[in-house]
């Protein structure tokens with residue numbers, strides 16, 4: 001059994017492109033839940049390029065599964081998270097000029113902040129995950145900072161063009177997942193996963209949950225969101241069953 005978190009940011013991206021009221025990320029979350037999503041993931045970026053503050057508040061009231069709120073380590077985002085009280089917060093790095101989250105959070109470079117944000121959120125009863133590269137030094141430092149959940153950034157694996165490069169990235173992810181699980185951490189993964197590359201990641205036994213957005217919302221254009229979520233979940237379960 002492996003869990004699917006559906007990231008609905010990309011529904012909001014489409015809405016923001018025109019400044020309309022549709023398509024609604026809230027409606028998307030409800031459809032995704034009906035289709036079998038185990039949680040809903042959303043990223044309130046500092047520049048509000050997709051998800052808006054009002055989306056987070058509305059989503060909190062209607063979803064029936066779990067909310068996984070991705071956020072940068074800023075005082076504004078911390079106040080938001082404490083007010084909304086999602087089940088999970090995933091601490092992510094953010095660069096204003098990036099197209100998407102380019103890498104994991106540098107826990108070694110921001111150790112004091114990671115400790116502070118992790119402790120404050122955990123004291124409020126929110127489970128904290130760190131979005132991190134598949135790197136043992138970063139994982140050890142996240143553990144030392146008090147985090148007991150990580151999400152491995154799978155972007156380098158997803159973006160690899162050549163088979164050898166993809167295999168090397170997959171090996172890194174496998175090794176990182178085993179290492180974190182040995183420390184007793186919950187291991188999640190995500191970023192850039194799609195219908196063609198998800199199976200080898202879903203087959204990693206230590207991985208509990210995958211967060212997937214862009215590919216599912218893209219596929220929904222052709223087959224509808226319900227089908228797109230069901231198909232992704234089926235692929236993940238097939239991979240896990242071997």
Ligand SMILES: CC(=O)[C@@H](O)[C@H](O)COP(=O)(O)O
Pocket residue numbers: 007009043045070092099100101131190191213
């Ligand atoms: C942290 C992360 O990986 C997600 O937030 C996801 O990639 C979708 O959001 P962006 O498109 O804003 O990066």
Ligand SMILES: NCC(=O)COP(=O)(O)O
Pocket residue numbers: 007041151189190191192193211212213214215
């Ligand atoms: N944390 C990764 C995530 O939520 C989904 O990323 P993507 O599938 O939109 O690249």
